[in-house]
Amino acid sequence: MTTFRNLFLCAAAALAAVSGAIPAQAESTQTVNGVKWTFKTQPRGALITKAEPASGNMVVPDVLGGKPTISLMKQAFWNCTGLTGISLPNSVQSIGDYAFNGCSKLKSASLGTGLTVINLRAFFRCYALEGILFPDGLKNIGQEAFYECRGLTSVSIPNSVTNIGIRAFAYCDGLEHLSLGTGVRTIGDGAFCGSPARVGALPEGLEKIGADAFLGCDFQSVTIPASVSSIGEGAFSANDHLPAISVAAGNTHYMARDGVLFTKDGKTLLVCPGARSGTYQVPSSVRRVGKLAFSGTVLSRVVVPDTVAELGESVFRECPALSSVVLPSGLKSIGQELFEYCPSLVDVELPAGLDNIPGWVFEGCKRLESLIIPAGVTNIGYAAFGTCQSLKQLEIPPKVKTIDVWAFHGSGLESLVIPPSVQSVGEKAFQKCNALETLYVPESWKGTDKLAATEVPATCRIVYYKDMPQAVWRFYSKKYKGHFFTIDAKEKDDLIATNPNWKFEKGAYRAYTNQAAGTTALYRFYSKGYRGHFFTVDAKEAEDVKKNPNWKYEGIAYYVYPEEVAGAVPVYRFWSKGYKHHFYTTDEAEKEDLVAHDPNWKYEKVAFWALPMGGTGAKGNAGKGTEAASQAGRLRPGTGVAVTTCDGTDGSAAVDGDEATGWSPEEAGASWVVLSFADVREVADVEVVGENLPEGTRILISEDADGWTEEVPGVARYVWVAFPAAEEAPVVKEIRVEGE
Numbered sequence: 058m059t060t061f062r063n064l065f066l067c068a069a070a071a072l073a074a075v076s077g078a079i080p081a082q083a084e085s086t087q088t089v090n091g092v093k094w095t096f097k098t099q100p101r102g103a104l105i106t107k108a109e110p111a112s113g114n115m116v117v118p119d120v121l122g123g124k125p126t127i128s129l130m131k132q133a134f135w136n137c138t139g140l141t142g143i144s145l146p147n148s149v150q151s152i153g154d155y156a157f158n159g160c161s162k163l164k165s166a167s168l169g170t171g172l173t174v175i176n177l178r179a180f181f182r183c184y185a186l187e188g189i190l191f192p193d194g195l196k197n198i199g200q201e202a203f204y205e206c207r208g209l210t211s212v213s214i215p216n217s218v219t220n221i222g223i224r225a226f227a228y229c230d231g232l233e234h235l236s237l238g239t240g241v242r243t244i245g246d247g248a249f250c251g252s253p254a255r256v257g258a259l260p261e262g263l264e265k266i267g268a269d270a271f272l273g274c275d276f277q278s279v280t281i282p283a284s285v286s287s288i289g290e291g292a293f294s295a296n297d298h299l300p301a302i303s304v305a306a307g308n309t310h311y312m313a314r315d316g317v318l319f320t321k322d323g324k325t326l327l328v329c330p331g332a333r334s335g336t337y338q339v340p341s342s343v344r345r346v347g348k349l350a351f352s353g354t355v356l357s358r359v360v361v362p363d364t365v366a367e368l369g370e371s372v373f374r375e376c377p378a379l380s381s382v383v384l385p386s387g388l389k390s391i392g393q394e395l396f397e398y399c400p401s402l403v404d405v406e407l408p409a410g411l412d413n414i415p416g417w418v419f420e421g422c423k424r425l426e427s428l429i430i431p432a433g434v435t436n437i438g439y440a441a442f443g444t445c446q447s448l449k450q451l452e453i454p455p456k457v458k459t460i461d462v463w464a465f466h467g468s469g470l471e472s473l474v475i476p477p478s479v480q481s482v483g484e485k486a487f488q489k490c491n492a493l494e495t496l497y498v499p500e501s502w503k504g505t506d507k508l509a510a511t512e513v514p515a516t517c518r519i520v521y522y523k524d525m526p527q528a529v530w531r532f533y534s535k536k537y538k539g540h541f542f543t544i545d546a547k548e549k550d551d552l553i554a555t556n557p558n559w560k561f562e563k564g565a566y567r568a569y570t571n572q573a574a575g576t577t578a579l580y581r582f583y584s585k586g587y588r589g590h591f592f593t594v595d596a597k598e599a600e601d602v603k604k605n606p607n608w609k610y611e612g613i614a615y616y617v618y619p620e621e622v623a624g625a626v627p628v629y630r631f632w633s634k635g636y637k638h639h640f641y642t643t644d645e646a647e648k649e650d651l652v653a654h655d656p657n658w659k660y661e662k663v664a665f666w667a668l669p670m671g672g673t674g675a676k677g678n679a680g681k682g683t684e685a686a687s688q689a690g691r692l693r694p695g696t697g698v699a700v701t702t703c704d705g706t707d708g709s710a711a712v713d714g715d716e717a718t719g720w721s722p723e724e725a726g727a728s729w730v731v732l733s734f735a736d737v738r739e740v741a742d743v744e745v746v747g748e749n750l751p752e753g754t755r756i757l758i759s760e761d762a763d764g765w766t767e768e769v770p771g772v773a774r775y776v777w778v779a780f781p782a783a784e785e786a787p788v789v790k791e792i793r794v795e796g797e
Contacts, residue, residue: 089118102127102148112139114165119146129156138162141185145169152179154199161185164208168192175202177222184208191215198225200245207231212254214238221248223267228252235274237263244270246289259285266292272349279330281318283307288327290369293318295353299330314340326350334378339365346372348392354379357401361385368392373399380424384408386554393417393438400424407431409550414441416461423447427563429553430454432546437464439483445469449492450564450670452528453479460486472669473497474567476525481507488512495624495669497522520624526567526668529615532559537588539638544568544615566628566643567668568615575622579665581614587637594619594665618666630664633657643669732776732792741770742795745778749787755779 084106086095092115095107103121111134119126125148134140136159143157144167154177157163163183170192176199180186187208191198193215200222203209207230214221216238223245226232235254237244239262246267249256255275259266261282268289276296281288283305293302301316312321318328323342329351336358339346343362348369351359354376360383361368370392373379381404382396388408396402398421407414411431416439419425426447430437436459442448444467453460455476462483465473470490474497475482487493493514500521502508513519530549532541536558542565543549552559569576580599582591584607592614593599602608618625629648631640635657641664642648651658743756757765758773765777776794780787 085122087121094118094121096121098122098124104128104130105133106130107133111137114142115140116144117146117149119148129153131155132158134160136160143167145172147171150174152176154178155181157183170194175199178202178204180206193217198222200224201227203229205229210234214241216240219243221245223247224250226252246270247272249274268292269349271296279303280305281308281311286310290327290347291349291352293328294331294349295375296331297353298332300332301330302328329354348372349374351376357381363387368395370394371397375399377401380404391415391418396422414438416440417443419445432456435459437461439463440466442468452564462486463488465490474526475499482511484510486511487514490514493517495520497526524569524571524573527570528564528670529566529568529667531562531565533562534558534560538636539589540640541590542592542641544570564670566626566670568617570615572616575618576616577619578613579615579617581611582608583611584608589638591639592641592664621666624668625666626669627663628665628667630661631658632661633659643667730778730792732794739770740773740776740794743769743776743792745792747787751781751787753781
């Protein structure tokens with residue numbers, strides 16, 4: 058069950074106690090059954106203010122000072138932790154503010170038949186309260202009256218109740234069943250938030266449903282009555298088993314379309330039901346997506362059209378399966394917690410017009426590997442990238458002034474450049490960034506305390522720069538079978554925005570736009586015939602290439618190191634005669650894989666040295682637009698390779714080699730290979746290259762290593778190649794998986 062405790066503040070504003078307007082007399086005392094009762098009187102009756110001792114099971118007297126007991130006053134049993142049971146006489150009409158607040162061992166409460174009002178925090182955090190029967194005459198249940206009463210399992214609101222206050226039953230963790238009386242007209246903000254109750258029908262005549270009212274409950278179905286005129290944002294979010302929402306005929310304020318709740322004009326999307334899965338396209342009529350609208354759903358992909366001008370807070374919070382979101386290109390701001398705790402998110406492009414990365418926006422996005430922060434951003438908010446464990450590289454744009462508290466805590470960053478524009482870095486910004494190897498900061502920070510409270514790991518090397526190294530971005534074109542590298546942010550942004558032939562992959566390494574000490578020019582050439590670029594630091598080679606009519610000199614790309622220096626990494630150069638392209642990489646694993654397994658690429662040399670980007674970043678494609686994993690050698694019958702990863706990830710725990718194909722390889726004398734990707738991919742084709750490949754070879758794909766299918770193309774994280782028993786064992790040279 059999704060929890061949302063941190064989304065809400067416990068307001069301290071009090072509701073007025075309804076004990077009558079006639080002033081009470083001075084306090085009196087009376088001992089009944091060994092308990093000293095302190096009370097005030099007025100013409101209508103006695104009002105209890107205190108009882109001593111207040112422990113065990115207590116029965117409130119029906120008469121005190123010769124008058125009927127009509128009210129328990131404010132804090133009458135405040136924090137009476139020894140109290141286990143309370144029984145009220147039928148004469149009691151109201152329970153005052155905080156009357157049983159903090160009575161943590163109170164298990165039972167008999168309320169009598171005359172009760173009409175339960176006021177502010179009357180049973181607040183009575184954790185042990187197991188059951189309560191409300192009298193038919195009850196009219197109002199006040200703010201946070203039963204907040205965190207974890208022992209409650211069932212609540213039935215009588216027909217007489219018209220108002221259920223703000224957070225009245227919030228976070229009643231054990232609440233399983235809830236029924237609402239026919240007289241309820243108003244349900245306050247967060248009234249049942251975080252209480253996993255299965256809720257009955259909403260009553261006809263209901264007028265107002267507050268924000269977050271049923272957030273995290275367990276509705277099986279919802280029909281909005283025709284009488285409802287106000288629904289707060291998040292009212293039905295994160296109901297895990299809710300397949301659809303419907304709206305009764307005659308409602309003039311709301312409508313449902315394909316099970317999703319909208320305002321009547323279709324301009325605001327309020328709630329997508331929690332059980333919704335697959336892909337959802339927000340309609341073009343929508344101008345605003347409300348707070349928590351998709352929170353808790355099991356959607357894998359959401360497309361938000363350019364018509365949407367506003368996204369509320371926490372719109373996609375805690376969506377466990379969400380891997381891809383398309384945001385409106387013209388969006389100027391996003392709400393905090395937008396993608397908080399979306400552990401499957403890998404693909405999202407932030408709109409270019411953003412100027413702020415709000416707090417918690419990507420916290421807990423454990424699989425997010427790469428992201429481009431728009432150039433106009435000036436602030437990175439509180440815990441914005443906290444625990445993004447796969448985020449190894451990130452480029453902070455040159456206008457950022459503030460990096461807030463906890464901004465990168467627990468992330469996987471391996472290196473980071475803080476631009477000169479940054480004026481402050483918040484406390485614990487780098488706490489538990491255990492992978493952080495190098496932090497580049499302006500030379501002017503030397504001798505200051507700007508990093509003092511940020512908890513930079515002791516193993517991290519801090520480099521003070523005079524000229525800031527810039528990221529060099531890597532693109533791949535499946536159409537042209539080649540890569541492109543640029544340090545120019547505008548060129549990068551233009552390619553992403555306007556040229557579908559080029560797919561952004563990652564930051565490849567860092568270099569300088571102006572010549573720094575020890576660096577030399579990297580010359581850039583382009584061949585229209587080959588549809589590719591060539592880069593070299595060798596001045597003689599550059600002069601020779603200039604004489605070649607196939608190549609056009611474009612100028613100095615940027616500045617790199619011509620030889621090894623401290624902190625720099627080699628950039629390896631390959632040439633493909635077949636593709637007529639050069640390829641460059643700093644990734645040792647990528648280099649070794651090409652050398653060992655891909656005859657299309659010939660290793661030439663170390664082209665130059667550059668500063669590391671930090672990690673391998675997003676997945677890349679070398680050569681043909683495929684990801685190839687080779688398992689060279691003969692596969693003995695009854696054996697297999699449980700997992701061969703295509704991208705350096707370990708998926709061995711996810712696949713059961715004896716079960717996934719539906720038959721036992723050992724009994725059948727079969728053999729197999731499984732490829733595992735870091736995330737779900739679009740698999741267009743699978744090709745097995747080798748010798749002695751038997752007929753009946755099966756190729757299966759799966760998103761989760763549970764359900765397998767032979768339907769290729771398809772969406773998959775795992776690719777299984779299963780060979781039936783044969784006289785001569787198969788020799789697998791390479792398995793190519795083509796797709797996006």
